[in-house]
Amino acid sequence: MAFKLSTTRPFTREFHRLASGQLDQAINQLERRPEGPFEAIHAARKAVKKVRGLYRFVATAAPEARKTENRRLRDASRAVARLRDAQALVETAQILRDRLADEEEDAAQRAVDALTARRGWMIEAETDLDRRLFDYTDALKAARAAAGELDFDNRPKAARQLASAAWRRSLTRVKAALEAAREDRTPDAFHTLRKRCQDDRFHHLLLMRLWPAALKAREQQIKALIDRLGLLHDFAVLLQTLIAEPALLSPDDQVILRHALEVEIGAEGRRALIKAEALYALDPKREALRIERLWKLAY
Numbered sequence: 001m002a003f004k005l006s007t008t009r010p011f012t013r014e015f016h017r018l019a020s021g022q023l024d025q026a027i028n029q030l031e032r033r034p035e036g037p038f039e040a041i042h043a044a045r046k047a048v049k050k051v052r053g054l055y056r057f058v059a060t061a062a063p064e065a066r067k068t069e070n071r072r073l074r075d076a077s078r079a080v081a082r083l084r085d086a087q088a089l090v091e092t093a094q095i096l097r098d099r100l101a102d103e104e105e106d107a108a109q110r111a112v113d114a115l116t117a118r119r120g121w122m123i124e125a126e127t128d129l130d131r132r133l134f135d136y137t138d139a140l141k142a143a144r145a146a147a148g149e150l151d152f153d154n155r156p157k158a159a160r161q162l163a164s165a166a167w168r169r170s171l172t173r174v175k176a177a178l179e180a181a182r183e184d185r186t187p188d189a190f191h192t193l194r195k196r197c198q199d200d201r202f203h204h205l206l207l208m209r210l211w212p213a214a215l216k217a218r219e220q221q222i223k224a225l226i227d228r229l230g231l232l233h234d235f236a237v238l239l240q241t242l243i244a245e246p247a248l249l250s251p252d253d254q255v256i257l258r259h260a261l262e263v264e265i266g267a268e269g270r271r272a273l274i275k276a277e278a279l280y281a282l283d284p285k286r287e288a289l290r291i292e293r294l295w296k297l298a299y
Contacts, residue, residue, distance in 0.1 A: 003022070004207075005209070007209065007295055015152060023048075025044075029043040048140070052074070053198065053199055058166070073140075076135075079136060083126060086119040087119055092238045093108060096111075107256040156299050160292050168284045174196045174200050177192050177193040178273075180193070182277075185269055190272060194233060197222055197225055201222045204222065221275075225279060228271060229268075238261060239258060239261040
């Protein structure tokens with residue numbers, strides 16, 4: 001189901017449609033598990049992120065609901081993240097290996113093997129996966145019911161002002177996160193920037209019908225930036241894992257890979273900053289007024 005708002009239908013109905021649609025997708029994945037439990041968790045978490053983005057979109061109109069449901073969805077997803085994250089470490093080590101050569105490539109392959117074995121141990125030790133997935137599904141069903149109880153001002157003027165406020169708030173938060181990343185250049189600062197860009201991308205998806213060609217082109221650029229920031233985060237998590245679990249690899253491999261990861265993290269950070277600064281050289285107020293005018297024309 002397309003994650004797009006209609007400007008011609010009552011806003012409350014559109015909110016219910018989008019929230020329930022994404023939550024139903026997540027619930028269906030968790031109950032059916034067509035590609036196994038770990039891919040089901042991954043697919044469900046992606047859908048949940050869109051719902052959290054939807055709540056941020058309506059934050060000015062439903063601040064308490066945004067706060068309550070964001071906490072519910074965040075905590076529910078975290079409870080099942082551990083095993084999927086173990087798989088992500090393996091995939092990140094494979095990406096690192098493919099970027100390296102000679103003794104660095106060999107060390108990275110040994111990391112892939114070690115992390116694959118680590119994932120296997122974690123799976124064997126996970127005795128209550130079915131219960132965790134049941135609890136996650138139950139939390140998402142409760143979130144779907146809560147979303148269905150929300151009501152908004154359905155007047156066209158109120159809807160377009162809500163959209164304008166959401167757009168301005170999102171851009172303002174991205175620019176603040178970008179400034180922090182430019183100053184700190186730490187993995188945590190870049191991770192925050194990624195989250196703010198993800199919110200902005202969801203806003204683009206929601207309002208795609210207002211200006212399809214332009215918003216689609218920009219959304220794709222934002223996604224490319226998010227992917228780069230995501231890889232930076234994955235490299236940082238892999239580095240933290242090697243530091244926290246030194247027995248995973250020999251001392252020589254630890255030295256080789258920690259250095260390689262530090263180089264990759266620095267390079268990805270520099271590339272991300274260049275891209276983000278070009279994408280977000282915008283005035284939030286002016287862009288919000290543009291969204292309000294486009295909504296008015298589309299109604």
